[in-house]
Amino acid sequence: MSLLSVSGLSLRIQKRSILDSINFEIEAGQIVTLIGPNGAGKSSLIRCILGLQKYQKGRVSLQPGLKIGYMPQKMHVEQSLPMTVDRFLALGPKTSREQREQALQRVGVANIQSAPLQTISGGEQQRVLLARAMLNRPDLLILDEPAQGVDINGQAELYDLIRSIRDEYGCGVFMVSHDLHLVMSSTDQVLCLNHHICCSGHPDEVTKSDEYISIFGEQRLHPALAHYTHHHDHKHDLHGDCLNGHSKAHQSSTPASGETHNHA
């Protein structure tokens, strides 16, 4: 039996259709990424799965005894209530300090266990939330935009970490992301949501589908990750000027700022 099975799920809020006939399943060890534009219904779908949002039609079936670890979009730090990272984790399922340290170690931030929550960085906050979601050794991790507020290199690292956690624990992962290109290598299946599931499948197939392109456009690759290459039949001097008598016109074909430039 699948860890999670969603069939014919439809949600209306104040007469607006938020989710329409959603069907999908998640198996153990599978990473499924939900992408979609703002307001597409991604968080609403997660809330329906977690039992926090009533829906009008359809069914959410969980494998009997399934343990879910949930990571919300953001940590809401209460400035007037000082708390250490360890204390924050202790608010969750009953655990020893050692277990909490192990969870923090697994996500690479064991050094901040005694730090006040208010002082840790955005990237560290996301890792602490991930550690908390893992505390009860879940069968299914549900992650709502795990890389929110993390810089582009940190995002790639976080997705790698999620994949290695899946490899180690064999759990299923259901996560929301805004950027398919960033999660492509860490995803087995993509669901593209815009109130209904527009397309789904392996990331390579989804990025080529007409539905995906009509929503996201053809080129969404972040400039910091774009890997621009062109065939080089010339050399540059130390100032970047073209040698071997090549004209300025050739130089104008060099990449726009932000693209990396591979010299053969």
Ligand SMILES: Nc1ncnc2c1ncn2[C@@H]1O[C@H](COP(=O)(O)OP(=O)(O)OP(=O)(O)O)[C@@H](O)[C@H]1O
């Ligand atoms: N409780 C609510 N009352 C009224 N409208 C709601 C409620 N919850 C969600 N919505 C509406 O449902 C739509 C989908 O919201 P949802 O937060 O699920 O989208 P999302 O895909 O997660 O968006 P984002 O990427 O911006 O986080 C939005 O138009 C939102 O305003």
